[in-house]
């Protein structure tokens with residue numbers, strides 16, 4: 519039956535420890551992630567970096583259960599979104615690295631009879647390294663004679679912000695009453711190299727908007743935005759989440775919010791639940807609570823369905 523394919527696009531993650539190195543190789547081969555002008559040496563350099571990083575990366579995945587839960591988490595979101603959108607749509611995963619990748623997603627959608635498509639990057643805030651990279655891959659692989667609508671950024675979508683604020687409110691309610699007066703909401707977003715920010719990537723402004731609106735709607739007056747998961751020696755966006763907590767968490771009840779991630783994976787389960795928590799505790803925080811990623815929360819899935827329908831009507835195509 520003629521229908522619309524919806525591609526749930528995310529970075530992907532290794533589904534077991536053997537997949538860590540090939541996953542990293544794909545990631546470091548992407549010129550929108552590693553923007554240095556490596557030219558014909560890109561693949562050789564990606565091979566070198568991925569081989570060097572694989573053991574320490576695998577150790578982190580080992581600590582969160584020997585794999586990334588990102589693929590299964592996205593599959594659950596796809597099932598929930600399918601139910602919300604109804605029979606005119608079919609939902610498919612399209613991971614930028616690892617599997618199921620965009621090529622596999624497109625094959626599945628065409629076999630199901632899709633005649634048009636909506637690209638739905640599961641990054642609320644547009645960045646070249648994430649959203650654009652996924653969109654370009656789908657543009658390359660989707661048949662040119664079938665309409666493709668691209669969702670670009672939904673950092674300011676009403677339904678998303680309301681779901682984000684509701685999730686924050688639920689965690690704030692778990693803060694012990696005695697600590698309510700000294701609670702700080704610490705938003706943690708994935709960092710980005712300053713070289714990409716200087717070139718005009720709109721990501722930091724979008725993240726700030728999502729954080730400010732989430733705090734306002736949740737009634738949180740005391741909040742701070744920080745950035746996590748820096749890779750390599752270059753300068754990245756700051757303040758760094760761990761350094762910020764080390765310097766500022768003393769005596770506070772810290773409520774950490776994963777503002778740039780919508781499912782659980784390494785960056786929430788390791789960087790936030792292990793590294794950031796340790797930093798807060800070492801600094802003498804009175805409590806550390808983490809807001810769960812939005813995952814398959816019904817209010818969030820309703821918002822995503824809305825993002826898809828709006829995107830289909832008015833494709834916000836990225837100039838590239």
Ligand SMILES: C=CC1=C(C)c2cc3[nH]c(cc4nc(cc5[nH]c(cc1n2)c(C)c5CCC(=O)O)C(CCC(=O)O)=C4C)c(C)c3C=C
Pocket residue numbers: 529530531532542545551552571575586587588641645647648708709710711721749750778782783784785
């Ligand atoms: C080195 C450059 C990197 C940039 C720039 C970057 C930006 C960026 N990433 C996400 C979201 C995710 N990143 C994930 C994993 C991951 N990312 C990098 C590097 C960069 N990311 C690496 C090396 C890895 C692998 C893990 C590791 O070794 O640290 C993931 C998946 C996590 C998982 O569970 O597997 C996500 C999601 C965003 C949002 C972003 C910039 C906006």
Ligand SMILES: [Fe+2]
Pocket residue numbers: 708
């Ligand atoms: Fe990343």
Ligand SMILES: [Fe+2]
Pocket residue numbers: 708747785
């Ligand atoms: Fe990362």
